Amino acid sequence: MKIAFIYIAEPYQCYHTASVASALAAIPGHDVVEYYSFPETVEHLSRIRQALDVPAPPLKAFPKSLKARLLKRARRLDQERLVVLRENIAELNQYDAVVATEYTGGVLKEMGLAGPKLILLMHGAGDRYVNDEHLVREFDLTLVPGPKVESYFQDRGLLRPETTRVVGYPKFDVFEAVQRENTVSFANGRPFALYNPHYQRKLTSASGWMMPLIRGFKAQSDYNLVVAPHIKTFHRGFGIRERQLKRQRSPEVLVDTGSSAMLDMTYTSQAALYIGDVSSQVYEFLAIPRPCVFLNPRKLPWQDDPYFLHWTLGEVVEDLDDLMPAIARAQERHAFYRPAQEKLFRETFGEPLLGASQRAADAIAQFMIAA
Missing domain, CATH: 3.40.50.12580 (CDP-glycerol glycerophosphotransferase, C-terminal domain)
Structure with missing residues (x-):
């Protein structure tokens, strides 16, 4: 199985997804490649793999047209993201599955993603309404952190039980590995x-x-x-x-x-x-x-x-x-x-708090076998 993980926004996405990509790459028969849009992503991915003590999957930068580069320079980042996705449909169509961590990835099918299964590894676990959350219904498999989020999307008819898996929050696994690096302290000693x-x-x-x-x-x-x-x-x-x-x-x-x-x-x-x-x-x-x-x-x-x-x-x-x-x-x-x-x-x-990265990787692997 060839699986593409895409990072199409700022490096915060790395902390939700990188540990899952590594866990999936360790399952025999799964070739994982990561694609990024922001150059800073590379440093964060490297830091996470070092902390987790796991090998890094192959990493590729999304090629960008002049239009995309100009949008980036003008800091029209939401528009740039859509242009980058549209320009790389042919590249992503080479894979058996594409894994994204934000709702925007749901536009890929409309843009021409035809062969790969589209998988959402949901990041964030808040209560706020997001204006593009309707795109959740475009994914073939959605991995959610817990029962609260699962119920929210199923009650609105955006998710079906058969295409949803509760896996936990992979970011906690990453934090467990990197937490020793940074201590916040002030000279006056106050909290x-x-x-x-x-x-x-x-x-x-x-x-x-x-x-x-x-x-x-x-x-x-x-x-x-x-x-x-x-x-x-x-x-x-x-x-x-x-x-x-x-x-x-x-x-x-x-x-x-x-x-x-x-x-x-x-x-x-x-x-x-x-x-x-x-x-x-x-x-x-x-x-x-x-x-x-x-x-x-x-x-x-x-x-x-x-x-x-x-x-x-x-x-x-x-x-x-x-x-x-x-x-x-x-x-x-x-x-x-x-x-x-x-x-x-x-x-x-949900519970247990740790181990979500492996649960998410196993869910993707099982889904792909059955697909």
Whole structure:
């Protein structure tokens, strides 16, 4: 069997998929080749294989036309992704299966992918509605992290039981291997809070609340602060946002706009407090139940909305004046939220927590034999 794994976005995809590609390549009769679009992906894949102590499958860069390169230079990355996929259909049609880790891969059949089975290794495990999630129905096999996500997509008629497998969250396997590399420490010795805003304009808390939050942390003495927005926050603007944000660095404020620590659970595993809005990284943080504070500057009507289920796991702040007081009382109120955190974490990722990479590889191998 010839299997192509495709990385068509930023290197965060590596931490969800690389361990599965390695596990599948170790099963006799499966030849795995990886394709990447972002040059930085190579370094991250190498780091993961080194940590896992496994050989790397063959790796190829997606060839790109002048149009694709211009879109990349203009930072129109979503458009570039579609152009790159369309230009490489003939290359991918040589395989028995193509494995992607985002819904966008569902357009491949419409673009002309005819021979290979299309497999989705779903990344992220949050509650947020994603506008291209309807593409899930285009995949021949979908691997999901846990029963929560499985039920969500089956209830909406996007997945059928016979084409769905619950395998867990391979990123935890990668974290288990790389966690010894990075320790976050501040000279003052205080614990740190992680601020992890999403990039989507209609939902992010960053636009109006990030700077007041940073100022608030500089004025208190309980926590340090790590500011690590979703990597796609910096898609546009030609680096202006990064430069503006980096000016906020201080001895008690660490700003990260693109390091591996943003991607590999370094911050989510070590933070004492999570502050965010709709990023699915909150579920990675809850591998160890800890206090959460969620920011709702637009006063969205979130109660009883399944897309904001994680907002039941900590206090939701809607007024800027209440931001720092909520952070100050988060530890005291954590006991109230902890049972719900533990329950929802199990529903999100299933059990056991480790071993998802091998379970996903076995599911792909079994599916291909039966196909």
